Amino acid sequence: MTVLALHDAVATYGEVRVLGPLSLTLAPAERVALVGRSGTGKSTLLSVMYDRWRDQGAALMPQDLGLVATLSVFHNVYMGRLDRYPWWRNLLTLVRPRPADVTQVNALLTRLGLDDKLWTPCGELSGGQRQRVAVARVIHQCGGMLLADEPVSALDGPLSEVTLTALTDAYPTAVLAMHDVDLALRYCSRVIGIQDGAIAIDQPSHRLSATDLLPLY
Numbered sequence: 001m002t003v004l005a006l007h008d009a010v011a012t013y014g015e016v017r018v019l020g021p022l023s024l025t026l027a028p029a030e031r032v033a034l035v036g037r038s039g040t041g042k043s044t045l046l047s048v049m050y051d052r053w054r055d056q057g058a059a060l061m062p063q064d065l066g067l068v069a070t071l072s073v074f075h076n077v078y079m080g081r082l083d084r085y086p087w088w089r090n091l092l093t094l095v096r097p098r099p100a101d102v103t104q105v106n107a108l109l110t111r112l113g114l115d116d117k118l119w120t121p122c123g124e125l126s127g128g129q130r131q132r133v134a135v136a137r138v139i140h141q142c143g144g145m146l147l148a149d150e151p152v153s154a155l156d157g158p159l160s161e162v163t164l165t166a167l168t169d170a171y172p173t174a175v176l177a178m179h180d181v182d183l184a185l186r187y188c189s190r191v192i193g194i195q196d197g198a199i200a201i202d203q204p205s206h207r208l209s210a211t212d213l214l215p216l217y
């Protein structure tokens with residue numbers, strides 16, 4: 001991956017500008033936390049990044065997860081790679097999953113504490129379980145970089161740590177919108193604080209403490 005850049009990016013809804021103009025660069029192996037008050041523009045910035053960088057391999061885990069409730073956990077995770085395979089392979093997998101795919105998906109689910117849910121429809125899972133399925137799907141996708149919107153907001157304690165470790169092992173280059181500033185400081189090398197659609201803080205994590213981020217909230 002080369003350095004990625006946004007120059008004077010702007011986002012509007014109707015007549016209302018909610019983001020920018022905003023510029024930033026992202027270097028390979030840089031892990032960025034986006035922090036800031038609810039409604040300040042973090043999701044909007046992630047979607048601008050996804051629009052710009054998807055052709056360069058960016059993978060997105062959206063805040064609403066985008067799972068198919070009637071399909072099993074296996075099939076939802078498999079969907080991370082739908083566009084890699086021909087249509088007939090994907091169609092066959094719907095009816096009769098290949099053992100190699102099942103083994104691969106199951107290993108990921110085991111790491112995330114979900115292996116007993118392999119064939120459960122996603123509509124029958126708790127919020128935290130569904131969030132981990134979306135994490136497994138984006139890891140399975142094997143993109144060049146990760147854009148994730150609150151990937152562990154429904155998890156706590158060791159589960160949020162296990163999940164963030166799995167995500168960051170799979171994606172050395174990532175931008176994660178996070179509301180937990182302690183996790184953001186521990187798992188990310190750089191913190192960008194967003195305030196009213198603009199960058200208010202942009203610092204390496206080791207130079208910041210949770211108190212430094214309080215003015216954003």
Ligand SMILES: Nc1ncnc2c1ncn2[C@@H]1O[C@H](COP(=O)(O)OP(=O)(O)OP(=O)(O)O)[C@@H](O)[C@H]1O
Pocket residue numbers: 013018036037038039040041042043044045063
């Ligand atoms: N579809 C939409 N139509 C109109 N306005 C929108 C839409 N989506 C978001 N907004 C507005 O854009 C602004 C930024 O929203 P955004 O979702 O990016 O914030 P956020 O920082 O991700 O919030 P949260 O932490 O609550 O997810 C907010 O003022 C919001 O009301």
